[in-house]
Amino acid sequence: MSSRRSRSRQSGSNSRITDDQINDLVSKLHQLLPEIRNAHSDKVSAAKVLQETCNYIRSLHREVDDLSERLSELLATTDNAQAAIIRSLLMQ
Amino acid sequence: MDLQNLNPSSLKSRFTARFLRALTEINAPKTISSSSPREIFQRYRRIKVAADKSMAYSVRSRRIWSRATLWRLRTRSRSRRLVSFGRRASVKTRTTASHGKENKEHHGAVLGVQAEELRELVPGGEAMDLCNLLDETAHYIKCLTTQVQVMRTIANLYSIE
Numbered sequence: 001m002s003s004r005r006s007r008s009r010q011s012g013s014n015s016r017i018t019d020d021q022i023n024d025l026v027s028k029l030h031q032l033l034p035e036i037r038n039a040h041s042d043k044v045s046a047a048k049v050l051q052e053t054c055n056y057i058r059s060l061h062r063e064v065d066d067l068s069e070r071l072s073e074l075l076a077t078t079d080n081a082q083a084a085i086i087r088s089l090l091m092q
Numbered sequence: 093m094d095l096q097n098l099n100p101s102s103l104k105s106r107f108t109a110r111f112l113r114a115l116t117e118i119n120a121p122k123t124i125s126s127s128s129p130r131e132i133f134q135r136y137r138r139i140k141v142a143a144d145k146s147m148a149y150s151v152r153s154r155r156i157w158s159r160a161t162l163w164r165l166r167t168r169s170r171s172r173r174l175v176s177f178g179r180r181a182s183v184k185t186r187t188t189a190s191h192g193k194e195n196k197e198h199h200g201a202v203l204g205v206q207a208e209e210l211r212e213l214v215p216g217g218e219a220m221d222l223c224n225l226l227d228e229t230a231h232y233i234k235c236l237t238t239q240v241q242v243m244r245t246i247a248n249l250y251s252i253e
Contacts, residue, residue: 025223028226032233032234047203053229053233056233057210058213061236063240063244064144064240067143068143068243069136071250072132072133072136074251075119075139
């Protein structure tokens with residue numbers, strides 16, 4: 001992989017090699033995306049793959065946000081439980 | 093989480109260990125009134141930063157996106173101590189390398205618009221040529237899904253009372 005990359009840098013004007021490389025990378029990305037509707041998943045255009053990739057990354061960011069929020073509330077609950085226990089112990 | 097495949101040096105294990113450690117630190121100050129909305133929001137911010145930071149540290153500097161994330165986190169914490177906003181803005185523009193723009197136009201002008209969108213989503217994407225961008229994106233997605241998996245598992249564990 002690294003030898004292909006260096007070849008494309010040297011032959012800057014030869015776009016045929018780099019187009020194949022790009023298609024490879026795009027199909028590699030395509031495999032990471034969650035397959036929803038595409039029956040003919042081989043024939044998805046590169047632009048569509050990139051668009052879906054952007055959407056997928058955004059949804060992953062949202063999930064991280066939601067989970068962070070959920071965790072912050074759960075940590076608060078745990079604190080409250082421990083605080084309640086401490087308080088009840090002190091009051092005895 | 094699949095306990096059978098728990099390789100101690102895997103990305104998932106490294107991230108989980110770091111993130112749990114960070115959560116313990118965030119949870120540490122035991123004040124009784126720790127459930128005000130403002131505190132919850134602050135904790136949410138800290139948890140989110142800890143998650144992104146833990147993942148970037150687990151990848152270390154092997155990837156452009158992880159280096160960019162670590163750089164961004166360090167710069168943000170440093171500039172928070174400074175008063176002026178303008179300084180932070182000038183630091184941000186300095187990261188956009190001009191050589192990346194030339195490569196952008198050379199490789200596939202067809203993918204130009206979508207690649208622009210992607211550059212904004214992947215850390216450090218502005219300075220990458222198209223090949224690097226696609227490669228980094230694939231790795232970034234793998235790491236994000238791992239991050240989400242682990243966070244979800246931890247949240248579920250906390251939910252069992």
